[in-house]
Amino acid sequence: MDRAATDVNRPTLIKKQTLHDQVADSVRDLIIEGYLEPGTRIDETALVEQLGVSRTPFREALRTLAAEGLVIIRPSKGAVVRKLSSQDVLSMLEVLAEIERLAGKLTIKRASQAELDELLALHDEMMAYYADRDRLPYYKLNQKFHSRLAELSGNDTLREVQSNIQARLKRIRFIGNRHEDSWSGAVADHEQMAIAIREKDGEKLGDVLAGHLMATWDRVKNTF
Amino acid sequence: MDRAATDVNRPTLIKKQTLHDQVADSVRDLIIEGYLEPGTRIDETALVEQLGVSRTPFREALRTLAAEGLVIIRPSKGAVVRKLSSQDVLSMLEVLAEIERLAGKLTIKRASQAELDELLALHDEMMAYYADRDRLPYYKLNQKFHSRLAELSGNDTLREVQSNIQARLKRIRFIGNRHEDSWSGAVADHEQMAIAIREKDGEKLGDVLAGHLMATWDRVKNTF
DNA sequence: TATGATTCTATTGTATACAAAATACAAGTA
DNA sequence: TACTTGTATTTTGTATACAATAGAATCATA
Structure with missing residues (x-):
């Protein structure tokens, strides 16, 4: 689960990554990006061939993804x-x-001013992409904003x-933003977040964030 | 992560469990119960021998435990x-x-009366063990109370x-209850929970639970 | 034709074998 | 003595081989 952080902390040149980690990353991406659709059986033989590894590291990777809740092993x-x-x-x-x-x-309580500014910069960048209705970079920055927070x-x-x-x-949230009106609603939420950050009002920021996520539910619940 | 529920939902006689799941369960227990102390290296050869399995399922199990955050694979x-x-x-x-x-x-909002009564029954049982200062069954019921909730x-x-x-x-929380005075504090919290359940006051129940856990912090923070 | 037993095949689970890497150790040098 | 440098040993990583199981296909029978 903690993969991202540990990778970042390692000097980039010495990329000591074991095969099953790479495989886990690959398959995770295949799932998240929708190349492997929900419900489809994972064809061990085929994927092993495609990735050019043997079954051992592949199966270890599967166990990781199972623990992460992305696949089910029957x-x-x-x-x-x-x-x-x-x-x-x-x-x-x-x-x-x-x-x-x-x-x-917690972020309002603990983060430095520079860090809060960094969040606000991400926010501004997002809003610029929204102004252009440029969906993909907006989406990516949105993910980054929440992660960074x-x-x-x-x-x-x-x-x-x-x-x-x-x-x-991940896949589902992307769907949720497909309609223009719900997008503008999400943007309005984010403006509120920016205000709360500037005011250093942790309670308010928390409320907006929570509301924002439950609004996501309203956007996607009909797609089932 | 979802192990508990799936096991419960399977008829006990047909224990269709793959070897690496059993191994994961065994090693998880060894860790939780303190037979493998934090920081110690996991001797693959030795444990494989002791459990009577080959390295393959053992290593798969390790990956699961790593994803669960119980072990670190370097x-x-x-x-x-x-x-x-x-x-x-x-x-x-x-x-x-x-x-x-x-x-x-959520429990106050969604659970049936019978289910709330079940929680209260667990509570009463806990209190009986507290009256006898019988620590182990109290501890186990406590875990169960929170899980059931x-x-x-x-x-x-x-x-x-x-x-x-x-x-x-798990291990750390057990430490936290070793002193008589902190134990009585925890018991007082649990009495408050029982009251909130009887009153069907979800906010209050939530507050007491959160407070209870942060009080755990006060109890254990000096043990580091 | 439909049903059910019985093989056969494909896929999964586990063990083992081999390769690569890290660690421990020892000998030599400053 | 402290510090390399090289070698041996142990441990880890990966591939392959074999065993067990599930699902498909075949055939027999009603």
Whole structure:
């Protein structure tokens, strides 16, 4: 789960990464980016061939992804990409809302002015892309904004849980922003966040974040 | 992460469990129960021998435990039992507090009367053991009370996150209850929970739960 | 034709074998 | 003595081989 942070802390030239980690990363991306659709069986033989590794590291990687909740391993019957029910998504958003509420409160309490400015810079950049209706970079910056907020909370467990849930939801949240009107609603939320950050009002920031996530639910719940 | 629930949902006679799952369970228990101390290297050869399995399922199990945050795999240098810093514990308790606050709110909102009664029954049983100062059964019932509460929230993600953090903290929380005075404090919290459940006051239940967990921090923070 | 037993095949689970890397150790040098 | 440098040993990483299981296909029978 903690992969991102540890990689970052390692000098980039010496990329000591074991094969099953690389495989886990690859397959994770395949799932998150939708190349492996939810519900589809993971064809060990085919993917092993495609990735050019043997079954051993591949299966170890699968176990990791299973623990992360991205795949389900059915004993003797192969692994499938986890399919999220509307219940699943609701439960994740409920938890994520409280996680980010806490992130907001802690970040205001603990982050330095420079760090808060960094968040605001991300926000401004997002808004610029919104002005151009440039969806993909907006989406990416949005992810980054929330991740960075979690980091600045100074709470590693929070960051880990947030990152895990975010990964599971990634595809679905992208869907949620497809309609212009819901997009503008999300943008309005983000403006409120920026205000709360400038005011250094942790409670308010937390409330806006939580509300923002539950609004995501309203946007996606009909797509099931 | 989801191990508990799936096991429960499977008829006990047909224990279709793959070897690496059993191994993961065994090693998890060894860690939680303190037979493998934090920081110690996990001797693959020795444990494989002791468990009577080959390295393949054992290593797969290790990957699972790594994703659960119980062990750290250092590439080419073996796995070690994760050692929690005081920072780690604080961050887990902060998150757990908000998770259980949510659990309290949702459970009051969603659980049936029979289910609430079940929680109250667990509570009464705990109190009986406290009256006898019988620590171990009290401790086990306490775990069960919190787990059951998370289940009754009707939110699977919540249950999963709670169960994972709880597993990581298990040993430490046991330490926290070693002193008579802090134990009585915990018991007082639990009486408040029972009252909130009877009153069906979700906010209050959530507050008490969160406070209870942060009080745990006060109890253990000096042991580092 | 439909049903059900029975093989056959494909896939998964586990063990072992081999390769690569890290660590421990020893000998030599300053 | 302290510090290299090289070698041996242990440990880890990966591939392959073999075993067990599930699912598909075949055939027989009603």
